[in-house]
Amino acid sequence: AQKITQTQPGMFVQEKEAVTLDCTYDTSDPSYGLFWYKQPSSGEMIFLIYQGSYDQQNATEGRYSLNFQKARKSANLVISASQLGDSAMYFCAMSGSGYSTLTFGKGTMLLVSP
Amino acid sequence: EPEVTQTPSHQVTQMGQEVILRCVPISNHLYFYWYRQILGQKVEFLVSFYNNEISEKSEIFDDQFSVERPDGSNFTLKIRSTKLEDSAMYFCASSLSRTGNQPQHFGDGTRLSIL
Numbered sequence: 001a002q003k004i005t006q007t008q009p010g011m012f013v014q015e016k017e018a019v020t021l022d023c024t025y026d027t028s029d030p031s032y033g034l035f036w037y038k039q040p041s042s043g044e045m046i047f048l049i050y051q052g053s054y055d056q057q058n059a060t061e062g063r064y065s066l067n068f069q070k071a072r073k074s075a076n077l078v079i080s081a082s083q084l085g086d087s088a089m090y091f092c093a094m095s096g097s098g099y100s101t102l103t104f105g106k107g108t109m110l111l112v113s114p
Numbered sequence: 115e116p117e118v119t120q121t122p123s124h125q126v127t128q129m130g131q132e133v134i135l136r137c138v139p140i141s142n143h144l145y146f147y148w149y150r151q152i153l154g155q156k157v158e159f160l161v162s163f164y165n166n167e168i169s170e171k172s173e174i175f176d177d178q179f180s181v182e183r184p185d186g187s188n189f190t191l192k193i194r195s196t197k198l199e200d201s202a203m204y205f206c207a208s209s210l211s212r213t214g215n216q217p218q219h220f221g222d223g224t225r226l227s228i229l
Binding site for chain 1: 155157170221222223
């Protein structure tokens with residue numbers, strides 16, 4: 001069974017600062033994928049970034065980067081230069097080898113202040 | 115950019131009634147999913163669908179639920195005899211392939227309210 005743990009129920013950051021959202025995972029699959037999704041107050045789920053378990057480099061997508069530490073089983077999301085529009089719920093999720101069902105964490109609510 | 119489309123955005127139904135939630139996945143995607151999110155809780159997997167049949171389902175997806183791809187574009191979730199606890203946001207998602215490295219793209223969701 002797979003498990004995602006997000007220990008930060010809420011995070012506060014000032015505009016233009018960087019913020020790290022924590023995610024740890026547990027799985028017995030040798031191959032897996034790690035994803036981050038953003039859910040604004042309007043409710044939609046927006047895909048942000050993906051990291052494969054065999055990828056040598058940490059994934060980056062614009063202001064988003066994923067700090068992947070395989071030995072620690074962590075996949076933290078780093079948002080650089082926070083913007084007011086980044087205020088949302090952020091979910092870490094994972095898939096397993098051979099199947100793509102996503103297991104989600106409980107989420108972290110990020111609030112960006114001016 | 116292509117996107118997953120869900121209708122309706124909000125559905126209000128009396129307990130015991132049947133509801134059908136509709137989704138149009140991204141056109142070249144082959145795998146389709148339904149997830150639900152009860153208010154304030156995490157997103158939970160319901161079912162995945164490929165080649166006109168269910169490929170995986172969770173414990174939540176019991177006989178009350180069914181999925182169908184009635185034509186080449188729509189993907190539906192039917193909930194029979196709805197219960198109060200079925201109130202949730204229901205998300206449809208699609209992906210290009212089944213391998214775990216392909217992101218699933220989500221629709222904006224249907225908020226289902228059972229009265």
